[in-house]
Structures are given as C-alpha cells and as structure tokens.
Amino acid sequence: xxxxxxxxxxxxxxxQAKLQRNLDHMAARATALGVNLRPHMKTAxxxxxxxxATRGQEGGITVSTLAEADYFARAGFTDILYGVxxxxxxxxxxDAIQDLGATVTMILDNFDCAQDVVTRTNDLSGxxxxxxxxxxxxxxTGLLPDDAQVLQxxxxxxxxRNCELxxxxxxxxxxxxxxxxxxxxxxxxxxxxxxxxxxxxxxxxGLPCEIVSVGSTPTALHAEHLTGVTEMRPGVFMFGDLxxxxxxxxxxxxxxxxxxxxxxxxxDDEARAMVDAGALALSLDRGAxxxxxxxxxxxxxxxxxxxxxxxxxxxxxxQEHGFLPGLKQALRVGDRLRVLPxxxxxxxxxxxxxxxxxxxxxxxxxxTRTGGW
Amino acid sequence: xxxxxxxxxxxxxxxQAKLQRNLDHMAARATALGVNLRPHMKTAxxxxxxxxATRGQEGGITVSTLAEADYFARAGFTDILYGVxxxxxxxxxxDAIQDLGATVTMILDNFDCAQDVVTRTNDLSGxxxxxxxxxxxxxxTGLLPDDAQVLQxxxxxxxxRNCELxxxxxxxxxxxxxxxxxxxxxxxxxxxxxxxxxxxxxxxxGLPCEIVSVGSTPTALHAEHLTGVTEMRPGVFMFGDLxxxxxxxxxxxxxxxxxxxxxxxxxDDEARAMVDAGALALSLDRGAxxxxxxxxxxxxxxxxxxxxxxxxxxxxxxQEHGFLPGLKQALRVGDRLRVLPxxxxxxxxxxxxxxxxxxxxxxxxxxTRTGGW
Numbered sequence: 001x002x003x004x005x006x007x008x009x010x011x012x013x014x015x016q017a018k019l020q021r022n023l024d025h026m027a028a029r030a031t032a033l034g035v036n037l038r039p040h041m042k043t044a045x046x047x048x049x050x051x052x053a054t055r056g057q058e059g060g061i062t063v064s065t066l067a068e069a070d071y072f073a074r075a076g077f078t079d080i081l082y083g084v085x086x087x088x089x090x091x092x093x094x095d096a097i098q099d100l101g102a103t104v105t106m107i108l109d110n111f112d113c114a115q116d117v118v119t120r121t122n123d124l125s126g127x128x129x130x131x132x133x134x135x136x137x138x139x140x141t142g143l144l145p146d147d148a149q150v151l152q153x154x155x156x157x158x159x160x161r162n163c164e165l166x167x168x169x170x171x172x173x174x175x176x177x178x179x180x181x182x183x184x185x186x187x188x189x190x191x192x193x194x195x196x197x198x199x200x201x202x203x204x205x206g207l208p209c210e211i212v213s214v215g216s217t218p219t220a221l222h223a224e225h226l227t228g229v230t231e232m233r234p235g236v237f238m239f240g241d242l243x244x245x246x247x248x249x250x251x252x253x254x255x256x257x258x259x260x261x262x263x264x265x266x267x268d269d270e271a272r273a274m275v276d277a278g279a280l281a282l283s284l285d286r287g288a289x290x291x292x293x294x295x296x297x298x299x300x301x302x303x304x305x306x307x308x309x310x311x312x313x314x315x316x317x318x319q320e321h322g323f324l325p326g327l328k329q330a331l332r333v334g335d336r337l338r339v340l341p342x343x344x345x346x347x348x349x350x351x352x353x354x355x356x357x358x359x360x361x362x363x364x365x366x367x368t369r370t371g372g373w
Numbered sequence: 374x375x376x377x378x379x380x381x382x383x384x385x386x387x388x389q390a391k392l393q394r395n396l397d398h399m400a401a402r403a404t405a406l407g408v409n410l411r412p413h414m415k416t417a418x419x420x421x422x423x424x425x426a427t428r429g430q431e432g433g434i435t436v437s438t439l440a441e442a443d444y445f446a447r448a449g450f451t452d453i454l455y456g457v458x459x460x461x462x463x464x465x466x467x468d469a470i471q472d473l474g475a476t477v478t479m480i481l482d483n484f485d486c487a488q489d490v491v492t493r494t495n496d497l498s499g500x501x502x503x504x505x506x507x508x509x510x511x512x513x514t515g516l517l518p519d520d521a522q523v524l525q526x527x528x529x530x531x532x533x534r535n536c537e538l539x540x541x542x543x544x545x546x547x548x549x550x551x552x553x554x555x556x557x558x559x560x561x562x563x564x565x566x567x568x569x570x571x572x573x574x575x576x577x578x579g580l581p582c583e584i585v586s587v588g589s590t591p592t593a594l595h596a597e598h599l600t601g602v603t604e605m606r607p608g609v610f611m612f613g614d615l616x617x618x619x620x621x622x623x624x625x626x627x628x629x630x631x632x633x634x635x636x637x638x639x640x641d642d643e644a645r646a647m648v649d650a651g652a653l654a655l656s657l658d659r660g661a662x663x664x665x666x667x668x669x670x671x672x673x674x675x676x677x678x679x680x681x682x683x684x685x686x687x688x689x690x691x692q693e694h695g696f697l698p699g700l701k702q703a704l705r706v707g708d709r710l711r712v713l714p715x716x717x718x719x720x721x722x723x724x725x726x727x728x729x730x731x732x733x734x735x736x737x738x739x740x741t742r743t744g745g746w
Contacts, residue, residue, distance in 0.1 A: 008439065008466055010746055042692055064693045066381065084649065084693045085637035087707040093381055109638055113706035140694060141638040141647055173691065264458035265482055265514040274514055276457065280722050281746070284657040318546065319415055319718055320437045320457045321513060333486035334460040345692055349653050350722070352745050372725050373383055373654070 001362040004303050004336060007355055009262040010281035012347075013338065014049075014354035014367070015305065018256035019238060023053050026220065026237050030057070033226045038062050038081060040215060040235030043345045046354065047075040048367040053238060062215070062233045066093050071370040073102035081105045081213070083171070083233065085133065085141055088116040095126045105166055105211075109133040109142050114153045121162040128163050131211060132202075134170040136194035137187065142170055145197035154207045167211030167230070168202065170195040175218035181248060188223035191216070196228035218249050241344035242299055257348060258305060258338040259298065260355075261322065263331045272325040277339055279317040283346035298339040298347070300324055303361060305338055314339060374735040377676050377709060380728055382635040383654035385720075386711065387422075387727035388678065389737070391629035392611060396426050399593065399610050403430070406599045411435050411454060413588060413608030416718045419727065420448040421740040426611060435588070435606045439466050444743040446475035454478045454586070456544070456606065458506065458514055461489040468499045478539055478584075482506040482515050487526045494535040501536050504584060505575075507543040509567035510560065515543060518571035527580045540584030540603070541575065543568040548591035554621055561596035564589070569601035591622050614717035615672055630721060631678060631711040632671065633728075634695065636704045645698040650712055652690040656719035671712040671720070673697055677734060678711055687712060 004013075030037035036059030041050050045068060050061055060079025063069045069080050070093075078101060082094070086106040094104050108114055108130055121128050132153050135142030143150050150168075157165040172191035178184045191214045202209040214226065215233025226232065239257040240250035259281055265274035282297045296313035309328060316323040322339070331337075341347035348354075349371060356365040377386075403410035409432030414423050418441060423434055433452025436442045442453050443466075451474060455467070459479040467477050481487055481503060494501050505526055508515030516523050523541075530538040545564035551557045564587045575582040587599065588606025599605065612630040613623035632654055638647035655670045669686035682701060689696040695712070704710075714720035721727075722744060729738040 005462070008463065008746060009460075085647070085706065087382075087635045087637060087649075089378070089635065089707060090381065108706075110706050116705075116707055140691065140696075262460045262462065264460060267512075274458070276460075279658065279719060284659075284719065285652065286657075318513065323513075332489075333458070333481075333483050334462060334489055346652060346657065350745075372723075373381060 001364070003362050004260055004357070007260055007363070009260050009336065010277040011260045012351040012354050013258050013260050014356050015256045016356050016364070017359050018254060019049070020052065022238055022240060022254060022256060026234060027057065029220060030232060033223060033232070035226050035229050036231040038213070038231045038233045039238070040064070040083065040233045041068060041072065043235045043348065044238055045348070045369040045371065046367050047072065049238060050077065059231050062235070065373050066090060066097065067370055067372050069097050069102070069104050073097050073100040078102050081131070081233070083107060085109060086117065087113065088120045091117065091120045091124060091128065094128065095124045098126050103129065105129045105131060107131045107133045107169055108153065111149045111152050111156070114156050118156060118160040118163055121160065124162065126162065129166040130157055130163065131167050131169040131213060132198065134168050134195050134198045136170040136172055136191045138171065138173040140173060145194050145201065150198055150201060151205055154202045154205070158207050165208055167209045167213065168195050168198045169211070169213035172214065172216045172219045175216045176247065178218060178247060181222055184218045184222040185224055188219035191219050192223065192226055192229055199228065217244060218247060221249055236345060239344045239348070242340055242342045252307065252340070255340050257344050258301065258340050259347065261337055261339055263333050263335045263337070266331055266333060268330070270325045271327045272323060273327055273331045275314070275322040275324055275337060276320060277314070278321045279319050280350055281320070282314060282317060282322060282339060282341065283343065283350060284317065285343035285346035296342065297322065298341050301338040301340055303336055303338060307340065374737070376735050377633055377730070380633055380736070382633050382709065383650040384633045385724040385727050386631050386633050387729050387740070388629045389729050390732050391627060392422070393425065395611055395613060395623070395627060395629060399607060400430065402593060403605060406596060406605070408599050408602050409604040411586070411604045411606045412611070413437070413456065413606045414441060414445065416608045416721065417611055418721070418742040418744065419740050420445065422611060423450065432604050435608070438746050439463060439470065440743055440745050442470050442475070442477055446470050446473040451475050454504070454606070456480060458482060459490065460486065461493045464490065464493045464497060464501065467501065468497045471499050476502065478502045478504060480504045480506045480542055481526065484522045484525050484529070487529050491529060491533040491536055494533065497535065499535065502539040503530055503536065504540050504542040504586060505571065507541050507568050507571045509543040509545055509564040511544065511546040513546060518567050518574065523571055523574060524578055527575045527578070531580050538581055540582045540586065541568050541571045542584070542586035545587070545589045545592045548589045549620065551591060551620060554595055557591045557595040558597055561592035564592050565596065565599055565602055572601065590617060591620060594622055609718060612717045612721070615713055615715045625680065625713070628713050630717050631674065631713050632720065634710050634712055636706050636708045636710070639704055639706060641703070643698045644700045645696060646700055646704045648687070648695040648697055648710060649693060650687070651694045652692050653723055654693070655687060655690060655695060655712060655714065656716065656723060657690065658716035658719035669715065670695065671714050674711040674713055676709055676711060680713065
C-alpha cells in the first residue's frame with residue numbers, strides 16, 4: 001500500500017475516519033433538530049464525499065457553482081440547490097443541467113431580476129424552481145423578511161408559466177464572526193426567525209412555501225431548535241479547519257484535510273524551513289471572510305497529522321514557497337510535513353483530487369474533485 | 374463571433390493585442406541587454422502563451438511546478454528550468470519528464486540536499502543538470518555568493534556520474550517591495566552582481582558555469598546593464614496586474630488579463646453590487662508577497678476593460694461573492710463587468726482556460742492552462 005512518502009508534494013490529504021466522524025455528527029444534529037440535511041458541497045466538491053454526506057439523508061445537496069451542479073448531476077444527484085444568486089444569462093445552462101435528470105433549484109432576491117428570469121424561462125422548455133433569499137443579518141445578499149419585494153417576487157414566480165416558487169432560504173455567514181457559543185446561538189435563532197417569518201408572510205398570502213432553508217456550520221452545530229425550518233445546508237463541517245476550530249465548531253483532532261509538503265530549503269539563522277506549499281497550495285486565506293483574525297496560512301504538523309510543538313504556522317508565502325520559521329530542530333531538505341489549513345474551502349479549491357488516508361497513514365484511494373465555473 | 378455576453382461568468386479573459394505588446398517589449402529589453410529571455414511560465418501556464426513568448430527567443434522557458442514541466446514537455450518544449458528547489462523525491466518524476474524529450478534543469482542551495490540528489494541520480498538512467506541558487510538579497514532561498522557551500526556543491530555535482538553543473542541563478546523577489554525606479558535599478562544591480570560573483574568563484578576554481586540567470590519583471594524592466602549574465606526569467610510582464618502597475622512595471626492599459634463577472638445582487642443603501650467573482654474567481658491576493666500594500670481584490674472595469682470612474686475595487690469577498698460598493702449609478706442584476714486583477718499569477722491560477730479577445734471584444738479563441746502539481 002502506498003504511503004505519504006510516495007506522493008509528489010504538495011498533495012491534498014483526506015482522512016476518511018475523521019470525515020466519517022464529522023458527517024455522522026452533523027447527520028445526528030439534523031435528526032435531533034428535525035430537519036433535512038442538504039450538505040453544501042462547495043467545500044468538498046467531490047462525488048465520493050457527497051455520497052457519504054447524503055447517506056441516509058433525503059435533503060439533496062447544495063452547490064456554489066454551475067460547474068458543481070453539472071458535475072453532481074452527471075453523477076446521479078437529482079436534487080440540487082444552487083446557492084448563489086441566479087442571473088437571466090445562466091438559465092440556459094441550468095436548463096441543460098436539468099436535462100441530465102436533476103432538479104436545480106435557484107435563489108434570487110430582486111424583483112427586476114425575477115422579471116428578467118421569468119421572461120427568459122418563457123423561451124425555455126424546462127420547469128424552473130426558486131427560493132427567495134432572505135437576509136438574516138449578514139447583510140450580504142437577501143431581502144429582509146418584511147420587504148415588499150418578497151411578496152412581489154413570490155406572486156410573480158407563482159404566476160409564471162415555467163416557474164415555481166419552492167420556498168425561502170438564508171445564510172447566517174455572520175456566525176463566523178461570533179466569539180462565543182452564546183453568540184452563535186443568538187445568530188442561529190436570528191437565522192431561523194428571519195426565514196420562518198418570510199415563509200409565514202408568503203403562506204399567509206395563499207402562496208406556496210414548501211422549503212424553509214437555513215445554513216452555516218456554526219449555526220447548524222449550535223442552534224437550540226429549528227422550529228419552522230425544513231432543512232439546513234452546512235458545508236465546512238465535513239472537513240473542519242483552523243478557523244472553525246478557533247470559533248469552537250470543531251477540535252484540532254477533527255480536521256480531516258491537510259496538505260502534504262516537502263522541505264525545500266533550510267536557513268539556520270531563523271530556524272526556518274521553506275516548504276513546497278505556498279500561496280497556491282495553501283491559498284492566501286488567512287481568516288474569516290471579513291478579514292478578522294489572522295491565522296497565517298496553516299499550522300505545521302508531523303506525518304501523523306499531530307501539530308508540531310509551539311503552534312508553528314506558515315507565516316509567509318510566495319507562489320510555490322511557504323515560510324515556516326521558529327522550528328525547534330533543524331529539518332533536512334526532502335523531509336515531509338503536513339499543514340493543517342486555515343480555511344479549507346479555499347485550500348482544497350486548488351487541487352483536482354484528494355488522496356484518501358486511513359488511520360495508519362496509508363493511502364487507500366484517490367477521489368477527484370471539480371473546480372472552476 | 375461570440376462576444377462577452379455569451380460566456381458563463383466568472384470567466385478569464387486574455388486580450389491578445391496587449392499580450393503581444395507586452396511580449397514584444399520584453400523581447401526588445403532582452404535584446405538590448407544582450408541576454409537570452411527564458412520567460413517564467415508560472416503566470417500564464419499556457420502552451421499558446423509560451424509559444425508566443427518564446428518566438429524568436431533561444432532561452433527556453435522557466436516553470437514553477439513539475440506539472441508545468443510535464444505539460445510543456447508534452448507540447449514540445451525542450452529546454453525547461455524548474456525554478457523551485459528540488460528534493461531527492463522529485464528526481465524520478467524529472468527523469469520521466471526528460472524521457473518525453475525535454476531537458477529539465479533543476480536548482481538547489483544546500484549541500485546535504487545535493488548529496489541526497491547525487492545518491493538518488495546514481496539509481497536513475499538519465500542525466501540531470503543543476504543551477505546553484507544564489508541569494509541576492511531577498512533572503513528567501515539561495516546561498517550568498519561567497520558561502521563555502523557554493524563551491525562544495527559545485528564540486529560535488531561536477532564529479533557525480535549522472536549530474537551536471539550548469540550554472541547559477543537568483544531571483545530578486547524583493548524588487549516587488551521597491552517604491553521607485555531608482556530603487557529597482559539598485560536591486561537589479563544587486564541581483565546581477567550576486568550571481569555574477571558566484572559564477573566567477575566557480576569558474577576561478579576550474580569548474581563550469583555556463584548559465585548565469587537572473588529574473589523578476591521589475592528588474593528585467595529596469596536593469597541598466599546585465600554584464601556577465603546570460604539569461605533573464607521574468608514572468609508576470611506578459612499580463613501585468615494592479616500590483617505591477619502600482620510599482621511602475623506597467624500602465625493600467627497594459628493589463629492583458631481580466632475576469633468577466635455578472636452582477637448577482639444590488640443594495641441601494643450602499644450603492645453596492647454583488648458580483649459572481651469572489652474569493653476563488655479573483656483569489657485572495659491583496660498585495661505584494663510580503664503583505665505590503667492593500668489593493669483589495671481587483672478594480673471594476675466596463676466591458677471594454679476601461680476602469681469605472683472612482684477607482685472602484687472589490688472590497689470584500691466570500692467564496693463566490695465579490696462586494697463592489699460605492700457605485701455611481703445603480704446596476705441591474707445580470708449586468709456584466711470586468712475586474713482587473715490585483716495579482717494575476719494568483720487570479721489566473723483558479724481557471725483552466727483563457728478566453729482570447731480581440732480589440733473589439735470578440736472572442737476569437739480559447740487557450741487551456743495547466744495547474745496543480
């Protein structure tokens with residue numbers, strides 16, 4: 001069986017046992033909260049991971065790009081939510097993906113856009129389903145629950161020949177900024193309350209609202225209840241990362257993905273190794289989406305995945321160089337390390353495959369991932 | 374002929390006329406300086422760009438990964454410098470790439486590593502050529518010219534059965550930190566002087582040193598002379614970016630690469646468009662490799678590539694969302710923009726192809742790029 005000394009570095013590793021543990025934990029959360037789990041595949045972008053993440057689940061999947069929608073539709077996934085605002089120009093591509101046998105539900109938050117979309121769908125043969133996006137406090141996208149556009153869009157879609165109003169959704173991205181479990185519970189409740197309020201307004205006006213969808217890893221883990229919600233869409237929980245660990249979403253030993261790297265240079269004066277995982281292999285994602293915090297570019301660990309003593313981080317990067325200063329003992333060029341990622345969605349996006357490792361560090365499989373748009 | 378309204382967004386655009394102008398300018402610089410041009414393909418990673426960049430040049434190419442070396446070797450490139458420190462474990466892969474018909478020259482800066490490399494090459498059938506990496510002031514990798522290891526490595530490689538000492542190389546990455554043309558000239562002279570000094574020491578000891586290689590876009594553009602140097606390896610000059618423009622390496626109108634994006638949401642209160650180019654489509658590269666400066670995540674331009682009035686930047690990103698606040702007039706969801714990249718090496722790395730546009734914005738071709746490792 002090949003092991004970690006047999007891979008060309010840098011390489012992306014996925015620990016199957018940790019993945020499974022993380023998946024089981026979230027599936028149990030969904031069951032306890034009484035909602036469907038519709039895992040967000042924007043982190044993993046892998047058919048094999050999606051199959052494991054949906055085992056025993058009925059909620060379909062979420063994707064962040066039409067490339068993902070196409071990739072998962074070709075693999076037989078039939079219930080796909082495209083979780084980024086749709087535009088009129090993308091409907092023909094959605095139509096083609098639906099022709100593969102999948103239902104692709106889209107989101108929008110703007111009446112003018114809804115009008116453009118309805119106009120375009122009149123020229124297409126498929127049936128197109130939508131959720132109205134609600135802003136629950138992140139202030140990124142979405143309408144406030146009582147915004148008049150919510151009902152305007154709902155009526156427009158419900159009356160359009162080729163369109164269907166399927167429900168409402170929101171994303172509490174601001175849960176990433178929380179500094180306590182109590183704060184995450186508050187955000188989770190705001191997330192729930194906002195989307196349920198919008199659903200109630202729609203239904204009170206005699207319109208359908210089957211799906212009431214929330215989603216983020218911190219709120220999925222910490223919500224006290226999800227009354228009125230039908231599904232949740234966490235994603236990064238599958239792998240975990242240093243950022244999620246820093247806000248209490250996981251422990252260091254839960255991190256399922258790491259980057260295998262080789263030492264390519266050594267400087268005695270700074271006790272500094274240079275490794276072959278740089279800005280591309282680790283990504284330049286240093287912290288939360290809003291730039292809070294600074295977790296450098298990843299934490300150095302040994303080949304068993306255990307952090308090296310002293311919280312050693314990749315402190316600087318060039319395209320193919322990572323600077324790892326402050327080591328307690330000299331390393332030799334050619335020695336291998338693992339790097340725990342700061343934000344795994346960004347790091348994994350640079351690779352076309354995962355090397356799957358078992359608990360003894362042997363490489364038992366290789367799973368492809370998709371990318372691009 | 375398809376145009377910019379026909380592409381699925383986000384998409385990577387390459388303006389062929391601007392590319393050609395940038396290539397012609399650097400080729401003329403190499404001629405004027407009396408050195409070979411060995412363009413660094415780490416930015417473009419494209420066979421078609423490499424063919425244009427080497428037209429009339431005899432210097433081969435530089436690459437930053439073995440994946441690039443393999444990709445270009447398969448396309449018929451025969452003289453490839455792999456510009457990141459080699460490790461013993463990568464030699465079998467280099468051997469396989471050389472079997473495709475290319476000569477892959479490697480770099481190293483450490484005597485222990487050189488010993489490991491020599492040991493490994495004794496088990497392989499190929500012939501392996503090396504440059505010794507010199508530190509000219511960046512303090513990233515490389516030996517000072519008068520470090521005793523330079524001669525130790527040179528003697529070791531020269532005496533090894535399957536190895537060849539081909540010369541010396543350096544990279545003045547600290548030229549990116551310069552704030553004036555005068556400062557870049559100084560760094561260019563330090564780059565030249567360091568690598569020429571190392572070459573003289575090697576030759577004075579009766580050892581070969583055919584190649585004396587320097588390289589960075591700022592120093593290639595601003596060096597006053599390159600006496601004693603045989604080749605230069607700039608890369609980002611092909612495309613240019615906001616960072617290079619900020620340090621005087623190019624003008625805004627020279628930027629050959631941009632990201633085509635669609636507006637996916639609009640908020641009146643911040644006059645803010647959300648676009649479908651986010652952290653992955655633009656990369657999170659905000660500035661120089663050392664973190665100096667803050668150029669946000671790219672500059673908004675119209676479909677002709679002209680910056681929108683008011684220096685509008687993508688100020689925040691999520692994975693597939695880019696925040697563009699402060700617009701002078703409302704945009705409609707579905708409207709299209711172009712984004713000029715802050716650091717094009719990072720931005721382009723997220724895509725598998727360039728859409729080639731002519732001066733009227735029509736799409737005349739599609740060129741693949743390679744990625745990964």
